[in-house]
Each structure stands twice: as C-alpha cells, then as structure tokens.
Amino acid sequence: MVVSSNNPHNKEILVRRRIASIFNKREEDFPSLREYNDYLEEVEDMIFDLVAGVDVPAIEEKIAEYQKENADLILINQARKAEELALAMAASKGPRAQTDNTDGSSQGGISVEAGQYAPTIAGGQPRPIGIAPQPVPLRGGPDMHGYAEDEETMRIRTERASSAAGWSIEFSKKRAFEEAFASICV
Known part of the structure; x- marks a missing residue:
C-alpha cells in the first residue's frame, strides 16, 4: 500500500x-x-x-x-x-x-521463547498459522437452540428483526412510489 x-x-x-x-x-x-x-x-x-x-x-x-x-x-x-x-x-x-x-x-499456535523473534512476513505482520475457524451461520440450519426452523418461523423472525430495526413494508412502498414519480416531468 x-x-x-x-x-x-x-x-x-x-x-x-x-x-x-x-x-x-x-x-x-x-x-x-x-x-x-x-x-x-x-x-x-x-x-x-x-x-x-x-x-x-x-x-x-x-x-x-x-x-x-x-x-x-x-x-x-x-x-x-x-x-x-x-x-x-x-x-x-x-x-x-x-x-x-x-x-x-x-x-x-507457535512457541516463542524469551529473546526469540516471532516469524514474520513482509510488512512486519505475523504469519498466520492454520485456518481460522469459520463463523457458524444462524440461518439455513439449526438455530441457536439446536432445532431446525421452518419457513413460517423464519418469516416471523425476519419480520420482527426488521420492525425492531425501524423498517416497515409501508415505508418501503411509500419510498418506491415517491422515487418512481419523482422522475416524471410535468
């Protein structure tokens, strides 16, 4: 860089x-x-x-x-x-x-004794060892409680999360309507 x-x-x-x-x-x-x-x-x-x-x-x-x-x-x-x-x-x-x-x-990981330099690569950053663990997805499989979610449960959780974040379907429709008609010249 x-x-x-x-x-x-x-x-x-x-x-x-x-x-x-x-x-x-x-x-x-x-x-x-x-x-x-x-x-x-x-x-x-x-x-x-x-x-x-x-x-x-x-x-x-x-x-x-x-x-x-x-x-x-x-x-x-x-x-x-x-x-x-x-x-x-x-x-x-x-x-x-x-x-x-x-x-x-x-x-x-690696063993470093006192006075010993850690292995490095160009740029002074330590060399990664092994493969980092991948994050476990919360959707599309068993959830945090160990049971699989059906589509209805997933839909309800998504709606609740969206409304908790301040999003609503009415707001989305209103914005799309305003954007569509904002480009029409009278």
Missing part, C-alpha cells in the same frame, strides 16, 4: 509510525506514572511539531540522539512487542493449535 505524504492525515500516520517505532518505552520502564505521562506528552509534542513543520531540524537531531543513546532498549522493546503479538495471535487460534513450550506450559 502506497501512502502519499501530500495528505496531512497520511503524513501524520507516517510520522506516528516512525516515532512509535523509536520512542517505544512502556509504563513499566518508568519509576512512576507521572514520568511515563511526561514521556508520552513529549512524544506527542514531537509528533505535532513534525506534522506541522515546526522546528523540524532540531526535532530530527533530538530523535537521532535518542536513537543512539537507547538503541539496545529500542530493539528489546521491538522484540518484546513482536513476541506479545505472536503470543496473542497464537492464543486467538484457540485450543486446536496447541504446542508445548520449553517450560512445559502450553500456548496456542
């Missing part, structure tokens, strides 16, 4: 992604919530100034300096984020894709 930086909204997205990949400290990295909030406020100020074009060279210099001083921490936090994403994806796969970790605990 190509994102044009001419659009101010797209420019902000690009700046936010870049800054978030560098300034990626978490709340647990700070001794107090106040210090963490000050850090977040400083990051937001930099993002705002970069998007608005205010004192860009000074901000770029500050970013480069921060990157040099905190290179190890930046990499550690990026790896931690990748691990958490991989574990979350594995957990979302459910119990059918269980594998055992080296510590004997069981995690769904």
